[in-house]
Amino acid sequence: DTGVSQNPRHKITKRGQNVTFRCDPISEHNRLYWYRQTLGQGPEFLTYFQNEAQLEKSRLLSDRFSAERPKGSFSTLEIQRTEQGDSAMYLCASSLALSGSEAFFGQGTRLTVV
């Protein structure tokens, strides 16, 4: 069991560029979640997948954000035309597809937009 893995760990990009992050969940977990955490705050939910289906999106997920999980395994989160306000820690988590299942988080990707 290798846990939830996220890449890259850090990303610095110029405003206006596109960035893509990857998350590999725990292998037997059907659900995959993306959260965003800004300085001094708790993580906030962005979206989640059950297998390959994206079942819920937060209003925080603007049109510039898109997430995919094409084969129900790894997921990608893309941010287009990055803005300074997108600077944050992006966290991925996974769990079994049972109500109330324990979630496990990856190391996160820290994005800095300059």
Add this chain to the structure above:
Amino acid sequence: GIQVEQSPPDLILQEGANSTLRCNFSDSVNNLQWFHQNPWGQLINLFYIPSGTKQNGRLSATTVATERYSLLYISSSQTTDSGVYFCAVERMGAQKLVFGQGTRLTINP
């Protein structure tokens, strides 16, 4: 949506002291988890405790679901216990965790 309030927001203690962190939530839940966020940002699972009491070494947690609160106890604190502790809950019928604002714990030698 469900509200999650953690207290205190900051706690500064000497090594060896005991501490109690509280998490109040506003609705029925089917999941409650306590996390420790390490200096690199990763959330480390401490307890999965939608109800009842659990212990793991110097740490223990109690959730009283009917009264909508949970407590995390840390005994004989060590400097390595420093960091931010988060409570997160999943409301019944929802499929996501909602986090509190965290308690920043500082243990001085």
